[in-house]
Amino acid sequence: MDRSGFVKLAVIAFGLVVVSFFVRGLSRLVLGAETAALLQAPLAVVGFGLFIYLFVRATLDAIGVWEVERSDP
Numbered sequence: 001m002d003r004s005g006f007v008k009l010a011v012i013a014f015g016l017v018v019v020s021f022f023v024r025g026l027s028r029l030v031l032g033a034e035t036a037a038l039l040q041a042p043l044a045v046v047g048f049g050l051f052i053y054l055f056v057r058a059t060l061d062a063i064g065v066w067e068v069e070r071s072d073p
Helices: 003-030 033-063
Strands: none
């Protein structure tokens, strides 16, 4: 993975977490709190899991175990 791919994954993870909040808020208006939480949960879990993966990958890059390649312009 190069650095541009790393940044793309970070943007996707952030987007998933933000979308999960919108899904929960809008679906609470229509479907109720329990159903809203069920609809929001997969998006939030995947986004948070992606953040955890990126954090571990960045930490391993910082200590030199698993490098994130530099992208050439």
